[in-house]
Amino acid sequence: MSHRLIACAGAALLFLTSATALFASDTASCELKVREGYRFYDISGKTVDDLVQEIRHNGTKWNDGKVYSAMTNWDIHYKYEVACQNGRYSVKSAATRVDILYNMPRLNLATCAPDLVGAWSNYVTRLQSHEFGHKDLAVKAASEVNEMFGTLPSFGSEEELAAEIIKRTEEKFKKLKEIQVEYDHDTRHGETQGAVLLAGSQ
Numbered sequence: 001m002s003h004r005l006i007a008c009a010g011a012a013l014l015f016l017t018s019a020t021a022l023f024a025s026d027t028a029s030c031e032l033k034v035r036e037g038y039r040f041y042d043i044s045g046k047t048v049d050d051l052v053q054e055i056r057h058n059g060t061k062w063n064d065g066k067v068y069s070a071m072t073n074w075d076i077h078y079k080y081e082v083a084c085q086n087g088r089y090s091v092k093s094a095a096t097r098v099d100i101l102y103n104m105p106r107l108n109l110a111t112c113a114p115d116l117v118g119a120w121s122n123y124v125t126r127l128q129s130h131e132f133g134h135k136d137l138a139v140k141a142a143s144e145v146n147e148m149f150g151t152l153p154s155f156g157s158e159e160e161l162a163a164e165i166i167k168r169t170e171e172k173f174k175k176l177k178e179i180q181v182e183y184d185h186d187t188r189h190g191e192t193q194g195a196v197l198l199a200g201s202q
Helices: 048-058 114-151 158-187
Strands: 002-008 013-024 029-043 071-085 088-107
Touching: 029 048, 029 114, 048 088, 048 114, 071 114, 071 158, 088 114, 088 158, 114 158
Parallel strands: 029 088
Antiparallel strands: 002 071, 013 029, 071 088
16 A cells, blocks of 8 residues: 655755665564755846845745745655454555655856855855755654554554554644644744845845
């Protein structure tokens, strides 16, 4: 069986993939894969104010109606195989994949003022660090889902097993959404981490 959850925390694409075998036991073997990609939108300008206006115009609009300079989309998939022994059903193996897509601004160096490059580099470094925080939260949740597969007891039917998995994963994903919102609230969308071009701007 396979399931997936799509949520947003929230061109040219670049993808990087890594995989980790979390554990293997007599009851279940579990694997976690993480794939990261980037989508960029270009901005340019002669002043910092120009860049801020470009971001406000070309940035990513979220469902709160606001436009953000960067956003991380996360998509968690999981699948598992079922084993049956003596009329009891349990997870034989499981695999979880996290797809991360960073939506980031990219400065057009050919048209921007040279004295903006240093400030922009510092800003983007801190902005990306903030977005990596969103990624880390998603990967941690996916890891916990994978660990859950390895600790599930056996059930009297495959339907009971599936229902328990859905119940536990939905709880985990609901909590993840809440944590992602709290992270943005606590960091003011990266402002407390230095991801600002102007005081008070996003």
